[in-house]
Amino acid sequence: xxxxxxxxxxxxxxxxxxxxxxxxxxxxxxxxxxxxxxxxxxxxxxxxxxxxxxxxxxxxxxxxxxxxxxxxxxxxxxxxxxxxxxxxxxxxxxxxxxxxxxxxxxxxxxxxxxxxxxxxxxxxxxxxxxxxxxxxxxxxxxxxxxxxxxxxxxxxxxxxxxxxxxxxxxxxxxxxxxxxxxxxxxxxxxxxxxxxxxxxxxxxxxxxxxxxxxxxxxxxxxxxxxxxxxxxxxxxxxxxxxxxxxxxxxxxxxxxxxxxxxxxxxxxxxxxxxxxxxxxxxxxxxxxxxxxxxxxxxxxxxxxxxxxxxxxxxxxxxxx
Numbered sequence: 001x002x003x004x005x006x007x008x009x010x011x012x013x014x015x016x017x018x019x020x021x022x023x024x025x026x027x028x029x030x031x032x033x034x035x036x037x038x039x040x041x042x043x044x045x046x047x048x049x050x051x052x053x054x055x056x057x058x059x060x061x062x063x064x065x066x067x068x069x070x071x072x073x074x075x076x077x078x079x080x081x082x083x084x085x086x087x088x089x090x091x092x093x094x095x096x097x098x099x100x101x102x103x104x105x106x107x108x109x110x111x112x113x114x115x116x117x118x119x120x121x122x123x124x125x126x127x128x129x130x131x132x133x134x135x136x137x138x139x140x141x142x143x144x145x146x147x148x149x150x151x152x153x154x155x156x157x158x159x160x161x162x163x164x165x166x167x168x169x170x171x172x173x174x175x176x177x178x179x180x181x182x183x184x185x186x187x188x189x190x191x192x193x194x195x196x197x198x199x200x201x202x203x204x205x206x207x208x209x210x211x212x213x214x215x216x217x218x219x220x221x222x223x224x225x226x227x228x229x230x231x232x233x234x235x236x237x238x239x240x241x242x243x244x245x246x247x248x249x250x251x252x253x254x255x256x257x258x259x260x261x262x263x264x265x266x267x268x269x270x271x272x273x274x275x276x277x278x279x280x281x282x283x284x285x286x287x288x289x290x291x292x293x294x295x296x297x298x299x300x301x302x303x304x305x306x307x308x309x310x311x312x313x314x315x316x317x318x319x320x
Contacts, residue, residue, distance in 0.1 A: 021206040023187065024076040028068035034252045036061040040195040058197075063139075064231030065199035070119075070191070073201040077122045077189065089115035090242070119144040124203070125186035127151070128172035130193045131158040134231055140191065143235045148226055148233040153180070154235055156224045161216070166194060174214035179223040181211040 009018070030036040039055035078086070119127075127150045129140050137158065141151050157164075157171040164171060169190045176294055182207065190202040226233050 004167035016250045024203040026072035065197040069199040069201045086115040124189045126188040128190045129154040131168040178217040
């Protein structure tokens with residue numbers, strides 16, 4: 001089982017020693033919805049073995065929580081160019097009564113409707129994504145439109161340590177600091193998922209050059225490449241509808257507020273195919289040896305626990 005610790009403080013006197021400052025922290029918790037709250041649970045199965053229960057709608061609810069968190073944090077990481085694009089998209093939406101559709105994942109709002117930012121063109125330099133499994137990372141990559149290079153540290157953590165649940169993003173942060181380095185002023189977007197359903201997004205800005213050798217990555221003499229991974233990352237497919245940013249703040253907000261704020265995407269498909277794997281793997285722990293019982297989404301045995309998935313297909317949990 002993986003573990004990680006981070007020391008946080010609000011004391012100004014610690015600024016000289018601190019590595020990062022927390023620029024933004026957004027969290028979405030959809031547990032007020034009965035479906036989201038009950039789609040994942042820890043309980044015994046018919047044989048009395050404790051395990052993780054996953055409902056057939058866990059993919060939908062996990063994706064919905066992640067979209068909310070990313071939509072909330074997007075205005076905090078957009079560039080001035082993206083603020084302008086968001087204002088134009090809001091104006092077009094107001095002019096057409098919001099009936100022109102969405103801007104899609106291109107980030108230019110050319111199709112009218114709510115604005116969908118291009119995360120790879122934002123102010124973020126590094127991404128630390130919840131390494132809940134191959135399908136989880138591919139789903140997030142697709143939904144955010146990130147290149148393989150931005151996803152590689154998260155895939156490296158998955159290769160070396162498996163799904164360490166809530167500590168996965170800190171393993172990715174340690175990889176960045178050990179093998180790539182984070183320059184002063186650069187921003188890191190930390191994205192996590194969990195049952196409940198919950199999703200969180202933190203934005204960290206480096207206060208100094210951070211290049212530290214963490215024991216977890218001391219065995220690697222150089223950054224991994226895509227060829228080192230058991231499965232290729234590949235390019236991000238164009239998301240049918242990326243998470244749409246809420247109304248930008250500051251000057252861009254003033255420019256776009258009169259035209260109407262962007263609304264959260266109703267059903268962007270980028271994250272839908274990934275959350276079931278995260279839900280099962282995240283609760284079961286890291287490096288769990290799983291045994292698939294057929295391709296029909298029946299039972300996955302993880303050590304002494306079971307993960308029961310109410311789903312007709314097993315593509316969503318293809319690689320725990």
